[in-house]
Amino acid sequence: MKFTSVLFTFLVFIYTSNHSIFAQQGRIPARADSGMVVTSHYLASQVGNDILAQGGNAIDATVATAFALAVTLPSAGNIGGGGFIVYKRSDGEQTAFNFREKAPLAAHSKMFLNEQGKIKDNSNHEGLLSVGVPGTVAGLYKAHQKMGSLPWEGLLNPAIELAEGGFPSTYYMTWFLEWVKNNKEEYASTARAFLKKGEEIYNPGETWRQPELAETLKRIRDGGADGFYKGETARLIEEYMKANGGLITREDLEKYEAEEVKPITGTYRDYEIISMPPPSSGGVALIEMLNILEGFDLRGMGHNSAKYLHTLTEAMRRAYADRALHLGDPNFNENMPIDKLISKDYATGLRNSIKKSSASVSDSSQFSAAHFLPESPQTTHISVVDRDGNAVSMTYTLEASYGSRIVVEGAGFLLNNEMGDFNPIPGYTDSRGLIGTEANLVAPEKRMLSSMTPTIVARNGKPVMVIGSPGGRTIINTVLQVILNVVDHELDIAKAIESPRIHHQWLPDRTSFERWGFSPDTVKLYEEMGHSIRWINNQGQAMGIFLEEESGIYFGAADSRSYDGRAIGF
Known part of the structure; x- marks a missing residue:
């Protein structure tokens, strides 16, 4: 099948030779x-739906889908980044895979600093020093080797076809193509990959082909993880690194390994929460907040009432403070108090400190990690359920939108x-956004802290329910609110995802509100409790599936905040 010929509208009903496909976006x-x-x-x-229809299981579909996104969604889909998988079988078995990127062997805690101890040229976010050892290919391969059912090679072929045959460039990519065109001298390898003949942008609807990416994917298809971490691809990465600093x-590539780990679990009402442990901070913070809110x-407060939003904000404030103080890569931090942070007793103490009608104060003088570094919202999430x-x-993610914006030659x-x-x-924190706590300092082969929160x-x-979202530091709070919308407010998965959202991360001491969906009276009452507000356009792009227990029907929803997102089932 040539996937480039498939066109979708907001609601599509497509017949194939042996099954029906339903697609969705919206409420x-x-x-x-x-x-x-x-x-x-x-x-x-x-692509993922076709794999399921062929008899593949949820892991098979996830692998094929993730590689397809590496072709069709280069802002976040990737083979040059990393992420997390949470998996649960219908019979109760559950596990997780950690394929977060690692710091190179030559990395050290002061690698981004000049002689004055200041960050040099934004080098922790721009240029090749900002690049961690990629983990995506290793993670997908490890998950497939453990639980896949279809041959690995067949799961790569759809992505290879999309890269070779091309697909319609979308409006969503236009801004990046314009940026590449304006910076093609400095980012020459990126221009060759993303522009027509390395010079002009692809307009929406024009076919974009990626022959070099197709060859890289073929090496992964034929060699598994070794097709990326050894051989020709590894040579290309190393040579590009050496030539450009x-x-x-x-x-570094040969030493990289993904880890199978035990998910972090908790309960909320009569539900079990299964999420990702560190180096993701998402699972810990999510369960801590749910414990407080339980x-x-x-x-009874009413969905998105002022009292409700105040209560959520205070739970967020407390969990994010703990996140900054305690969490990092567990392979380098043996004494993280995880059991305490996700315990019901600890949550009771935090809950009792919340005032019913007045905001707490996030006091940076009482905590050395006074603020948070920005974490890009450009990540992407996949939710899958099989027959x-x-x-x-x-x-999984590249961090910023299009990552470093550097394509390997x-x-x-x-x-x-x-x-x-x-x-x-190290050791330096200020109110403008830098933190220096030890748990998340650079060290060789260490994984950086993440907010990604894949959850079942x-x-x-x-x-x-299967849920997750991009959104940087907002991810945890997006996942939290979708769960509350379903469990407490009994919204269906689409309305739970479409509902307006807020975000508070302890410091800066303000709450982000999406510009639409909140009444002026609610906002006024919320501010009168002592909260400060800033307005944002969108928060996250949640992707969710709800499995109705009585009927066995699956209900899927792709957030309309995602320009090209779709839920597709059969």
Whole structure:
């Protein structure tokens, strides 16, 4: 099948030779009874759905979908970045895979600083020093080797076809193509990969082909993880790094390993929460907030009322303070108090400190990590459920939109800029946004802290909801609010995702509100409690599936905040 010929509208009903496909975007969920894939690009959702229809399981579909997104959604889909998978079988088995990027062997805690101890040329976010050792290919391969059912080679072929045959460039890519055109001298390899003949932009609807990326994907198809971390691709990465002042070597690539880890779990009402442990901060913070909120009658407060939003804000404030103080890569931080942070007793103490009608104060003088480094919202999430009810929640990223914006010469893929998620100046914290706590300082082979929060909600041992989102530091709060919208406010998955959202991260001591959906009276009452507000256009792009326990029907929803997102099932 040539996936470039598939066109979608907001609601599509397509017949194939042996199954029906339903696609969705917006406030009405897609409905299916045999499988569902939800992503930020309709072609990738179609790829995953086809794998399910061929008899593949949730891991198979996730692998194929993730590689397809590396072609169709280069802002976040990737083979040059990293992320996390949370997996739960319908029979209760659950596991997780950590393929977060690592610092190169030559990295050190002061690598971004000049002689005056200041960050040099924004080098933790721009240029090759900002690039961590990629983990995506290793993570997908490890998950497939453990739990995949279809041959690896067949899962790569759809992405290779999309890269070779091309697909319609979308409006969403236009701003980046304009940027590349304006910076093609400095980013010559990126211009060759993204512009027509290295010179002109592709207009929306024009076919964009990526032959060098296709060859890289073929090497991964034929060699598995070794097709990326060894051989020709590894040579291209190392040579590009050496020629341009980067640190990553073939030794870094050969030493990289993804980890299978135990998910972090908690409960909320009569549901089980299964999420990602550190180096993701998402699971810990999510469960901590849910534990705090469990003691309130949230439904009785009214959805998105001033009292409700105040209560959420105070839970967010406390969890994000703990996040900054305690969390990092567990392989380098043996004494993180995880059990305490996700305990019901600890949450009770935090809950009792919340005043019913007045805001707390985030006092930086009482905590050395006074503020948070910016974390890019450009990540992407995949939710998958197969015909047996097995579920995958996967979030992966390049960090900033299009990562470092640097394409490896001859390999056709973008590199991440994840090193910017480390604390850049040891021991130094200021109110402008720098933190220097030890748990997240740079060290060789260390993984940087993340906010990605791939999550599965279960009841009676079976998955009932798969949810995740991009959005940098806002990810955790986006996932939190979608879960509350379903569990406490009984919204269907589409309305739960479409509802307006807020975000508070302890410091700066202000709450982000999406510009639409909140009444002026609610905002006024919220501010009268002592909260400060800033307005934003959008928060996150949640991708979710709800499994109705009684009927066995799957309901999928792709956030309309995602320009090309679709939920597709059969």
